[in-house]
Amino acid sequence: MIDPLDLRWRRREVPQDPSRKMLDHRLRVRAIATNTNLVDGGGRSLGDLDVTLVDAARRIMVVFEVTSQICADGLAEIGRAVRKTAEKRAQLAGYRGRLADGTATAEWPLDWPDVSGFAKRWYVLTNDVLSLDPPDDEIVVRSHQMLAWMLPRSATLPELIALLDDPPIPPGELSELQWTSLRYGKYLVEWDQVVV
Numbered sequence: 482m483i484d485p486l487d488l489r490w491r492r493r494e495v496p497q498d499p500s501r502k503m504l505d506h507r508l509r510v511r512a513i514a515t516n517t518n519l520v521d522g523g524g525r526s527l528g529d530l531d532v533t534l535v536d537a538a539r540r541i542m543v544v545f546e547v548t549s550q551i552c553a554d555g556l557a558e559i560g561r562a563v564r565k566t567a568e569k570r571a572q573l574a575g576y577r578g579r580l581a582d583g584t585a586t587a588e589w590p591l592d593w594p595d596v597s598g599f600a601k602r603w604y605v606l607t608n609d610v611l612s613l614d615p616p617d618d619e620i621v622v623r624s625h626q627m628l629a630w631m632l633p634r635s636a637t638l639p640e641l642i643a644l645l646d647d648p649p650i651p652p653g654e655l656s657e658l659q660w661t662s663l664r665y666g667k668y669l670v671e672w673d674q675v676v677v
Contacts, residue, residue, distance in 0.1 A: 510534045518588045536638040537594040542601045546573040569605045570620050602642055
């Protein structure tokens with residue numbers, strides 16, 4: 482679902498970021514900002530939006546909060562990664578709320594279009610651990626490894642949104658769905674899994 486929030490904004494000079502060049506080559510999107518500063522009414526920094534993409538022709542904006550951690554290989558590390566993901570989701574929800582109610586302003590690059598009135602989507606990208614919390618705030622958690630493998634070159638912003646909102650399952654000739662279970666102490670955890 483596209484988020485119709487109108488964001489408060491102001492423009493600022495932004496230095497070029499190396500990740501911006503990589504994103505320019507991967508997507509057919511020309512408005513890419515990284516580490517966009519958010520400020521309150523007094524000019525005090527509240528944090529930043531990690532990566533923001535805009536398709537001015539389609540009037541769409543996508544905001545990513547990105548987590549980076551070493552691949553979790555034990556229960557304690559998985560727990561830390563899940564907590565960090567939940568914190569990032571809450572942080573992004575807070576930013577979105579403050580932008581919507583006017584208590585924060587995003588310092589967009591000088592060459593950006595006015596994004597008020599654009600459809601907006603919000604995501605948290607993780608390395609390889611997804612949140613177990615229900616997505617009740619319309620902020621979707623996905624793996625950036627999935628993007629690296631599945632996003633075609635020269636993809637459009639609507640194609641990126643479709644991939645993130647509804648990741649494809651490999652076709653039947655390449656994979657199968659299998660019911661799997663794991664006993665953990667007195668608990669039995671069961672799930673469907675795609676086996677390639």
